[in-house]
Amino acid sequence: MIPHGIHTIDTGFLRPQFDAAYLIIEGGRAAFVDCGTNHSVPRMLAALAANGLVAAEVDWLILTHVHLDHAGGAGELMAQLPNARLVVHPRGARHMIDPSKLWAGASAVYGEAVMEREYGRLRPIPAERVIEAADGHVVDLAGRPLRCIDTPGHAKHHNAIHDARANVCFTGDVFGLSYREFDTARGPFVLPTTSPVQFDPDALHASIERLLALQPEAMYLTHYDRVDDIYRLAADLHEQIDAMVALAREAHGRPDCHAVLVEALTTLYADRAQAHGWTQGRDALDALLHMDIELNAQGLEVWLDR
Known part of the structure; x- marks a missing residue:
């Protein structure tokens, strides 16, 4: 039986079990x-x-934030959902109505060819179908309240969603990355995501604590799926955020800052994964986390410069 009508959807982005979306069903209606x-x-x-x-039975598409692995398909999906409205953080709404700046910014990093291949051209969403969800905004899914919680740290335009009925949170990227390939007898492994350009360690610490204060039974991560044992995972995230900031400060000002930081982050995660009981080694970890490590290093460098 599916608990509380929450279904995990593998979006197919990059590799299996990398990028999740969620379908919540209540009383014959969906979000x-x-x-x-x-x-x-x-x-x-x-x-x-x-x-x-x-x-036609979908009432809502709720975005945690507008990074393209979470929201790139919003315009195309909304075009297929005649009765749905889009719910997004106020800072992200304009990018869904007019995604040209979002596209330009991502294209500057990845290039047009990669953007077309990996994401597809972004489709605007009519403004009248977009709802700006400030902190505390409640989405009503057939009488089931889904509350939006402003959770900066990974991005300034980030909401987590608290489902009081199920007593779980949909955390986007604010509760880190936990890929199922790293699960061991000790449970899930987790690491923070500090990808460009709005990483803020103090805000991220505070957002994690704000979610814990709700005392949820579990977190549903975009990368990837449901995790329990959330208090241990939160402690792991806090430790790693501080460790990553310290590594960034040590590398700051060096001509080879980026390479040094990539190497240091790889060592940090490999050591922690080994201590967690993961036995596949550094090369296998690098293969799975290479993109995340690269983005984390970039985000830390942007934070240092800021």
Whole structure:
């Protein structure tokens, strides 16, 4: 039985079990939390069909934030959902209505060809279908309240979603990354994400604590899926945020800062994974986390410069 009508959807982005979206069903109505890229839209619609629903029965698409692995497909998905409205942090709303700056910024990093291949061209969403969800905004899904919680630290335009019925949080990226390949007998492994350009360690610490204060039973991460044992994971995140900041400060000002930081982060995560009982070694860890390590290093460097 699916607990509380919460279904995990693998969006298919990059590799299996890397990027999740969620379908919440209540009283024959549905809400999506995050949506992956344009290429994920068929998977989102297939999840509806697998649960006996049609597109017209979706009331909401709720975004944790507007990074493209979470929200790149929002315009294409909304075009398929005739009755849905988009719920997004006030700082992210304009980028969904006019995604040109979002596209330009990401293209400057990745290049047009990669953007087209990995994400697809971003489709605007009519302003009248977009709801700006300030802190505490409640989305009503057939009488089931889903409360938006302003949770900066990873991004200034980040909301987590507290589902009081299930007593869980949908955390986007604010509760870190926990890939199932790193699970051991000790449970899930977690690491923070400090990707560019709005990492703020103090805000991230505070956001994690704000979610813990709700005393949820579990967290649903975009990367990837449900995790329990949340108090241990939160302690691990706090320790690593502080360790990553210290490594960034040590590397700051060096001509080879980026390379030094990538190496130091790889060592940090490899040592922690080994202590967690993960036995596949540094090379396997680097293969799974290479992109995340690169982005974390970039985000830490932007934070240092700021």
